[in-house]
Amino acid sequence: MTAATNSAHAPASDEMPVATAVIVLADGTVLKGRGLGAEGKAVGEICFNTSMTGYQEIMTDPSYAGQIITFTFPHVGNVGANPEDVETQRVAARGAILNLDITEPSSWRATQGFDAWLKANNLFAVSGIDTRALTHSIRDAGAPNGVIAFNAQGQFDIPALVKEAKAWPGLDGMDLAKDVTCRQTYHWDGGPWKLEGGYQKAEAPKYKVVAIDYGAKDNILRCLADAGCDVTVVPASASTEDVLRHKPDGVFLSNGPGDPAATGQYAVPVIKDLIAKDLPIFGICLGHQMLALALGGKTSKMHRGHRGANHPVKDFSTGKVEITSQNHGFEVLADSLPKDVEITHRSLFDDCVEGLAMKSKPVFSVQYHPEASPGPQDSHYLFHRFVENIAKSKKK
Numbered sequence: 001m002t003a004a005t006n007s008a009h010a011p012a013s014d015e016m017p018v019a020t021a022v023i024v025l026a027d028g029t030v031l032k033g034r035g036l037g038a039e040g041k042a043v044g045e046i047c048f049n050t051s052m053t054g055y056q057e058i059m060t061d062p063s064y065a066g067q068i069i070t071f072t073f074p075h076v077g078n079v080g081a082n083p084e085d086v087e088t089q090r091v092a093a094r095g096a097i098l099n100l101d102i103t104e105p106s107s108w109r110a111t112q113g114f115d116a117w118l119k120a121n122n123l124f125a126v127s128g129i130d131t132r133a134l135t136h137s138i139r140d141a142g143a144p145n146g147v148i149a150f151n152a153q154g155q156f157d158i159p160a161l162v163k164e165a166k167a168w169p170g171l172d173g174m175d176l177a178k179d180v181t182c183r184q185t186y187h188w189d190g191g192p193w194k195l196e197g198g199y200q201k202a203e204a205p206k207y208k209v210v211a212i213d214y215g216a217k218d219n220i221l222r223c224l225a226d227a228g229c230d231v232t233v234v235p236a237s238a239s240t241e242d243v244l245r246h247k248p249d250g251v252f253l254s255n256g257p258g259d260p261a262a263t264g265q266y267a268v269p270v271i272k273d274l275i276a277k278d279l280p281i282f283g284i285c286l287g288h289q290m291l292a293l294a295l296g297g298k299t300s301k302m303h304r305g306h307r308g309a310n311h312p313v314k315d316f317s318t319g320k321v322e323i324t325s326q327n328h329g330f331e332v333l334a335d336s337l338p339k340d341v342e343i344t345h346r347s348l349f350d351d352c353v354e355g356l357a358m359k360s361k362p363v364f365s366v367q368y369h370p371e372a373s374p375g376p377q378d379s380h381y382l383f384h385r386f387v388e389n390i391a392k393s394k395k396k
């Protein structure tokens with residue numbers, strides 16, 4: 001982008017009494033708006049998400065570590081925040097870029113305003129930005145690095161912020177799973193959410209699953225528990241022995257932030273060992289990418305990535321199209337996959353690999369988010385596919 005832009009719905013920057021927040025991109029572009037949440041600043045990759053709901057789940061998805069999220073939907077914050085709609089307790093995203101100001105929360109579930117929630121989580125946000133223009137620029141030029149800064153007095157050292165944005169190395173080659181993974185092994189015992197009574201206890205589990213946490217969203221763990229898995233969560237650095245000690249019937253590889261090639265340095269050898277043990281394996285997003293690496297494939301950074309809750313994906317095993325929730329900036333390169341791996345799912349937007357499976361073993365993964373949260377639940381069947389694989393392999 002070359003010029004400062006402001007929303008048609010918000011006063012232009014020169015009419016604004018004081019711009020209390022800025023977005024400063026590495027190319028020197030400055031976008032001015034109103035600060036929300038906590039005062040301070042953060043540097044990261046500026047991406048966009050097209051979901052119309054679920055801003056709290058998006059902000060708490062650990063896969064957004066190192067990223068500042070532009071919400072293309074203009075009304076963000078209008079149903080407030082509550083303690084249930086979070087995907088992790090430690091927020092990893094670095095900030096939010098909004099078009100309209102946050103209004104008073106209007107939902108029976110809200111316990112606080114989104115602004116207060118951002119502040120309580122030490123997150124920086126800016127409203128009054130022409131998010132449409134910013135999104136078009138990301139679409140055309142790729143996701144830029146930038147700084148989000150909120151200062152109530154409107155005092156910003158712009159050249160220093162440009163320097164900071166330029167100096168940030170970017171997500172390519174960055175391992176962030178080590179920052180967001182759990183510190184210790186724990187047992188997951190949360191179940192699905194019901195309108196009456198909120199989160200339930202899961203039904204009596206049938207199978208033991210170890211979930212390797214590279215930055216797992218809680219709803220994945222809830223979906224595994226709901227499908228009949230007794231889930232033990234281990235840190236990203238867990239060794240093969242650490243995983244096998246729990247005598248799992250199956251292993252789950254979680255989503256997570258950063259570059260799979262960087263995270264794979266320590267995770268891929270463990271995944272290779274687990275494949276060799278013939279354990280049923282299911283991977284989601286970063287887990288899918290690292291499974292591909294363990295199988296001999298390659299990943300690379302996408303131009304703008306896929307982030308939203310309306311991405312059509314085709315499942316070639318059934319011929320069905322499902323509308324999926326997505327959040328990825330890296331992809332598995334189809335041509336890099338060995339013969340024993342088939343591509344099971346592809347994006348109907350750009351043909352990108354969205355799922356793969358080994359032909360000879362009960363090992364499969366998807367690039368998108370079947371747990372939704374937010375988004376449609378078309379893909380929940382994958383948790384049952386994993387459990388069926390476990391049931392079959394136990395019968396052998």
Ligand SMILES: NC(=O)CC[C@H](N)C(=O)O
Binds near residue numbers: 256257285328330
């Ligand atoms: N949601 C995820 O697991 C994201 C995976 C990876 N960090 C990517 O951006 O592609």
